[in-house]
Amino acid sequence: MKIDSDTHHSTTPYLDSGTLASLRTFLEVYPDLEKIVGPIARYILVLDANIAASDLIHKYKNPYLKHTAIEETVKSSALELCAPIWLDHEMTESTIPQVSEKRGIPETTLRALWVEYRTQIIWDKSLSEPGASENCDGDEKDLPYIKLFEALNADAILSRDKDIANMGGKQVDLEFVFSIQSYARAASYSVGIRIGGTIVTTLSAALLLQLARGLSTLITQLPDWAKFSLLALVCIITVHPNSRERLAKFSKNLGGTVASLWPALESLVELANAKSLEATLSLDKAEKLLHSSRN
Structure with missing residues (x-):
């Protein structure tokens, strides 16, 4: 595991929020475990051109940024980003040329950024034209987004366009994405x-001993998310009364392993509580933003 060096040299084990996608996959393989642990939140948003353009500008201005908030949240699997193929037409034929002229950004650069950016989007190729509606109260160019929102029963349309609500859609902006980003982290x-x-409640004492003895070897072979889960498992063994009692019986065989890990394990318990609360509060905020938007 890496150490977070961005926050005042914190010793908190660093986990990329993309780890959440791996954990989701793990729970999908073991559905019985998911029933106990609980589902991982996922929201479906339809992407509008104004937010897409804003993200491209942000990427251009911050070339060393690994991911924007939208990209990170999609990578974490907490956000599923969808769009009508009309968005691609709107971006390439209209939005990108306009942004290039207005912002003084080379059009070729924006187009290259868009080619990469669009790969994270799930496309609906049936909605290729703006269409028309007798009851349209806004820009008819927004109709494909409204139609896809309704067809997918999506959570909202990610847009700065307030007319979305007048046209029957539910609109959220980047504040919602930031809340989901915090949740994913x-x-x-x-x-x-x-x-x-x-997992620890199903392990035999002998297996716990084998796990502890092989800890150092296993850690070097596992991906980051599995390393953290393994450390979390040992942590919970230590604080769970029954597991701790079982583990104590093997303390002589374990030597100094537990003793050397103990301070880190105690810190991990505190971290677990803090992160669980943080995830809950972030999700609560996202839900409030979602329900406060009208449709």
Whole structure:
């Protein structure tokens, strides 16, 4: 695991929020475990051109940024980003040329950014034209987004266009994405720990001993999310009364392993509680934003 060096040299184990996607896949393979641990949140948003353009500008101005908030949240699997193929037409034929002229950004650069950016989007190729509606109260160019929102029963349309609500859609902006981003970052920890806590109740004492003896070898072979889950598992063994008693019987065989890990394990318990609360609060905020938007 990496150490987070961005926050005042914190010793908190660093987990990329993309870890959450791996944890989701793990729970999908073991559905019985998911029933105990609980589902990982996922929202479906339809992407509008104004937000897409804003993200391209942000990427251009910050070339060393690995991911925008939208990209990170999609990568974490907490957000599923969909769009009508009309968006691609709107971006390439209208929005990108306009942004290039207005912002003084080379059009070729914006187009290259868009080619990469669009790969994260799930496209609906049936909605290729703006269409028309007798009851349209806004820009008819927004109709494909409204239609896809309705067809998918999506959570909302990610847009700055307030007319979306007047046309029958539910509109959220980047504040919603930031809340889901915070959730994904915190849930990467809390879900991993819950998985560890569930697994430990099924392990025999002999297997716990084998696990502890092989810890150093296993850690070097596992991906980051699995390393963290393993550490979380050992942590919960230590704080769970029954597991701790079972583990104590093997303390002589374990030597100094537990003793050397103990301070880190105590810190991990505190981290688990903090991240679980953080994930809950972030999700609550996202839900409030979602329900406060009218449709």
